[in-house]
Amino acid sequence: MSINVTTEFLARDAVRAVRRGDLIIVVDALRCTSTIVTALANGAREVIPVKSLGKARKMRSENPDYLLAGERGGLKPSGFDLGNSPLEYTPERVSGKTIILTTTSGTKALENSKGAQRVFIGSFLNAGAVAREALSTALNDGRDICIVQSGTNGAFSLEDFICAGAIISNLTDADIKLSDAAQAAYLGFKSIEKNLCANIMKSEHSKRLIELGFVEDIKFSCQVNLFPIAPFYDGRAVIVRR
C-alpha cells in the first residue's frame, strides 16, 4: 500500500490535514515540541498543552502539584515554574510530573490538530522515532501522513520546514509518495544535514532567540535522534508509551 506524505507550512493549516483524515505529526522545533519531547524523555508523566495564560494558571490553581510552564515572547511568564527551554526540563525537575505548557505557535498547532485520529509530536530530537512510529501507525490504519509545521507568529519558519524534512528523510521501508511540499522540505534538510545547527541559526526565529540569550536551546534542539520516543497527543495531554 502506498502512503501519501505531505507537509503544511502553518499551524492554522492543521485543519486541512484533519479534514483529509491524515495522521498528523506536529513540529515546532524551536522550541515547543523539542521541550515536550525532552520533558517526556526525562520522565515527565504528561504534558498538557493549553492555549491561554489564564487557562494555564487556572488549571494550576486547581492542581497545585502540576508544574506550570511556557513562554510569551520567548520568555517565562511571571509566576511560572519553567520556561520553554528544553534544557530546564531535567529529570530532577520533571520526573513523574504533569506539566501544563502554554506557548505561542506549537500549542496552536496542537489545538488545530484536535480531531485527527493520531497526533504525534516531532522534533529533530526524535525525528527517527516519530517517523517510524507514525509510519507503522499509518500503514496499520490506512492513513496518509501530514507533518504540520507550527511556523512562527503565523508565518513560515525555516527550522520547522527543515525539521519536517528531517522526519521525511526517516520515512523509509515503505511505498511513500511525497507531495511537492514534502519533497521541498526533504531537499532542504538534505542540503544542510551536515551543517544543521549553523544553518538553523540563520532563521528569523533563531536570531530572536539568540538575542534573548537562548543560543544553547538552539544547539540542543538541533541534535538529530537524541531521544528514541514518539509522544502523541490524546486531545488532553501529550504522553508516551512506556
Next chain:
Amino acid sequence: MSINVTTEFLARDAVRAVRRGDLIIVVDALRCTSTIVTALANGAREVIPVKSLGKARKMRSENPDYLLAGERGGLKPSGFDLGNSPLEYTPERVSGKTIILTTTSGTKALENSKGAQRVFIGSFLNAGAVAREALSTALNDGRDICIVQSGTNGAFSLEDFICAGAIISNLTDADIKLSDAAQAAYLGFKSIEKNLCANIMKSEHSKRLIELGFVEDIKFSCQVNLFPIAPFYDGRAVIVRR
C-alpha cells in the same frame, strides 16, 4: 542599503507583496513564464496575459494579426494558434508578433501582481538576468524583492519553489537579507542544482505534463540562464527592453 528578499508560495499571495510595496518577480516555471521568456527572446514584440478564454478570444477577434496562445488543463484550446509549450515559440512563429496568452496559474499571479510598481518575469531560463535587473531596480527604487511562485491549481509547486531559489542564488553583490521562505527556496535549489531536471521531473505538475506528452518542455524549461533577458509586465503587456 540592505534589501529584504522573500518569496510567496502561491499566486493568490502576490497581493501581500503588492501591499508591502515589493518589487515582484513572477515565476511559473512549468510553463507560463518559461514560454513568455522564450517568446520575447525569440523576437516577439509583446505578450499580453489574459485571464479568461472569452476575453482572449474577443481580443483576438478585434486584432486579427495577434497570435492567440495558451492552455487549459495543459492543452491548447480549440482555435488557438499556439499552446503553452515554449518549444512552439520559435523565431519563425513569433518574431515581431503580439501574443495574447491565457494560462491557468501564471496569468493569475500576474493579474494579482498588478499594482506593484515593477513586475518582472522569472524562470530558470533567465534566472541570472532577471535577478540582476531586479536587484539594480530594487536598489535604485529603495524597494524589497518578492518572488511570487504561481503554484499549480492553487497549491504549492516544487518547480516554482526551486526556481525561486535559482533566482535568489543569483542575487549577489548586494547586502541581501533572506526571509525564512527565501532561505528555504535557496537551500532547495542548491541541493539539486547539479541534477536539476531529474529532480524537477518528480513534481506533481511535471508528472501530469509527462503524461500529456510534454517531457521536452520540462527539459527545455530547466535550462538555467539560456536567455539574458529580464522581461517586465507594464499592467497591459509583458515586454523587454531592446
